[in-house]
Amino acid sequence: MPRPSASKAELVPGTLDMLILQTLTVQPLHGYAVAQHIERLSESVLRVEQGSLYPALERLQKKGWVTSKWGESPTGRRARYYTISAAGRKQLGAEITSFDRALLAINRVMRRA
Amino acid sequence: MPRPSASKAELVPGTLDMLILQTLTVQPLHGYAVAQHIERLSESVLRVEQGSLYPALERLQKKGWVTSKWGESPTGRRARYYTISAAGRKQLGAEITSFDRALLAINRVMRRA
């Protein structure tokens, strides 16, 4: 049996990068912790699968929005820590602006503005 | 030079079906008019490309959420009119619920709830 009330967790496609970048503005974290943070804050409405998480982190790094280095997790395991860059913060701002803009537009169409 | 202020229109992936179904709740429309309606109400923030529109309408029809038949547009051209079905209205409700849920969750993560 799965979990009781959580009617199938899903991401809104295209928002994962924004969620990860936002999470990293607080402090550098390793991937697994980023996923946990998003799931916890969203009260399990958003679930970040490994198959989405690690490709996303690689993507962000390739674009220069985060940097990473090996470290050690609080529990003593090897872990890759990700840090948001200046370009990453700028990108995050742009993504938030564009997302808000799109949401307003959607609400206008759905007549619930 | 493109248009002045409109910083590149884009859909939030996964919302097109919802937008189309919502548009068809008002009255049956042909595809081109659906796209125009969404673009107009969104003040050109959302642009519905033909390459997205017609496959989406086919998709919705295949799932039984809309029906269609040939007719004539107000300007006298041949046009395929789409009508939302009962199952379509039910589906629309489900999509709105799930989208709202996801948005609340995103806002919790972005700390702007």
Add this chain to the structure above:
DNA sequence: CACGATAGGTAGTCTATCGACATATTATGG
């Protein structure tokens, strides 16, 4: 010792969206 949680990752697939193209008719401007 088995298992779940922690941690990182890959492979293959699926699906939605997009840009570009193709077709046809009608309206408009020069």
Add this chain to the structure above:
DNA sequence: CCATAATATGTCGATAGACTACCTATCGTG
């Protein structure tokens, strides 16, 4: 009269993001 824009429908191929399913490895607990 001709070019072009707008209306209207569609297809094709590429791309990107997310998912399932798998793999390794360590650590703690029952």
